Amino acid sequence: MRHELFYWPSIQGRGEFVRLALEEAGADYVDVAREGEGGMQTMLDLMENPALKRPPFAPPFLRAGRQIIAQTANILHYLGPRLGLAPDSETNRIWAHQLQLTVEDFVVDIHDTHHPVGSNLYYEDQRPEARRRAEFFREERAPELLNYFELVLQRNSGVGGHMVGRSLSYVDLSMFQIVTGLRYAFPKLMSRLEPDIPGLIALHDRAAKRPNLAAYLASERRLPFSEEGIFRHYPELDGA
Amino acid sequence: MRHELFYWPSIQGRGEFVRLALEEAGADYVDVAREGEGGMQTMLDLMENPALKRPPFAPPFLRAGRQIIAQTANILHYLGPRLGLAPDSETNRIWAHQLQLTVEDFVVDIHDTHHPVGSNLYYEDQRPEARRRAEFFREERAPELLNYFELVLQRNSGVGGHMVGRSLSYVDLSMFQIVTGLRYAFPKLMSRLEPDIPGLIALHDRAAKRPNLAAYLASERRLPFSEEGIFRHYPELDGA
Numbered sequence: 001m002r003h004e005l006f007y008w009p010s011i012q013g014r015g016e017f018v019r020l021a022l023e024e025a026g027a028d029y030v031d032v033a034r035e036g037e038g039g040m041q042t043m044l045d046l047m048e049n050p051a052l053k054r055p056p057f058a059p060p061f062l063r064a065g066r067q068i069i070a071q072t073a074n075i076l077h078y079l080g081p082r083l084g085l086a087p088d089s090e091t092n093r094i095w096a097h098q099l100q101l102t103v104e105d106f107v108v109d110i111h112d113t114h115h116p117v118g119s120n121l122y123y124e125d126q127r128p129e130a131r132r133r134a135e136f137f138r139e140e141r142a143p144e145l146l147n148y149f150e151l152v153l154q155r156n157s158g159v160g161g162h163m164v165g166r167s168l169s170y171v172d173l174s175m176f177q178i179v180t181g182l183r184y185a186f187p188k189l190m191s192r193l194e195p196d197i198p199g200l201i202a203l204h205d206r207a208a209k210r211p212n213l214a215a216y217l218a219s220e221r222r223l224p225f226s227e228e229g230i231f232r233h234y235p236e237l238d239g240a
Numbered sequence: 241m242r243h244e245l246f247y248w249p250s251i252q253g254r255g256e257f258v259r260l261a262l263e264e265a266g267a268d269y270v271d272v273a274r275e276g277e278g279g280m281q282t283m284l285d286l287m288e289n290p291a292l293k294r295p296p297f298a299p300p301f302l303r304a305g306r307q308i309i310a311q312t313a314n315i316l317h318y319l320g321p322r323l324g325l326a327p328d329s330e331t332n333r334i335w336a337h338q339l340q341l342t343v344e345d346f347v348v349d350i351h352d353t354h355h356p357v358g359s360n361l362y363y364e365d366q367r368p369e370a371r372r373r374a375e376f377f378r379e380e381r382a383p384e385l386l387n388y389f390e391l392v393l394q395r396n397s398g399v400g401g402h403m404v405g406r407s408l409s410y411v412d413l414s415m416f417q418i419v420t421g422l423r424y425a426f427p428k429l430m431s432r433l434e435p436d437i438p439g440l441i442a443l444h445d446r447a448a449k450r451p452n453l454a455a456y457l458a459s460e461r462r463l464p465f466s467e468e469g470i471f472r473h474y475p476e477l478d479g480a
Contacts, residue, residue, distance in 0.1 A: 053396070054335055054392070055391065056338075057388050069338065070338050071338050071341040074334060074341055091307055095294055098296075098309065098314050105297075108348060116357060117356060118372070118375075118377075118381075120380055132366075133357050133358060136357060136361075141358075145297075148297050155295075
């Protein structure tokens, strides 16, 4: 089945976690809002369609046949088994999903370093608040969450393995994105923290070399990081 | 099977969404950290246990046999079908879960009205930031999210029905908690918004009268709202 992904066309954002899974699996999909002139309008029209019984609150969402599925972690929970990127048993899938929901928490923390007051305002209008929030992020949340994921990896498989079970899952791809994104947004912080997370760094490096993922990352389909997305590089938020 | 819930013993917090489901279903469960003197230590020991292959990042978590499940929405996704509080088909369960994940987003917004800078600081140390964040919440996020849930209810069943399908699910219980909690924390805001959400208010009122839920709410097991939890009443954050 051809999947249709709906997400903002100019940023990686939350949609990127879904794109990575679709790309690694070589899935047949359309990134609707990036398709031609009317793609963005198609997405907005669908969200506002009064005939839609089960409207999504926000992008990203996926259309699979007649079903529309929103919430990043929920999309991956649905897609994972269909793309061969989730473990086999229900118990293991719940565990993978639990980790992905913790990734979502991390994403909120990362986003809120530059938008602690509200996503309706520009970063420039919440700079003092952002400085305080970013300090909390650098000193507490980022090390806490990265060390947690490192511990999960080490307890599952040691440095050379996967986050869940014995094969690649969407959780590994999400960890790749977290490491890559944090390196872009907080290079100083990451050079301080990386020695403590050798497993995640090795996992990131192996993922980047997988043929499908490498081809995607080198393509125009991979949007660049920018100061419009979740991972933003503002040097003043990266600490001394 | 007897379930063990692990959550902070003195607040409703995120754990309350799970407690409501267990109580409404009349489930056999233990709220471990609230059991006697050592309950809290039991929870902390479990989280730090180096033999745990799949440690939770934070409470709440549920132990069901040998499985430990964390992340509130994930716990409800697991428990729902087992407690008779989720729809039957996989498609409908994914939709219920999607709504619960949107409730989780709402909870983050509610929490961050009083903790926009960081959960490591007291509210008193982030008051100016909280005022700005709360304004964004009152003017944008709260009406946006409440109106969304009202629309979902109306499109599913009209004012007199349920959030998903034709019978009670954990999503209905979560909407009850959101309405009750917002009335406690933001009474002025809610008196302004309630005329726009007649379905959610009716759903809240019907839920409160269900025998199991009413018995729970009247019992000592239901912790009071307080300025330690997610829903906090700070008049200065409730607007003019």
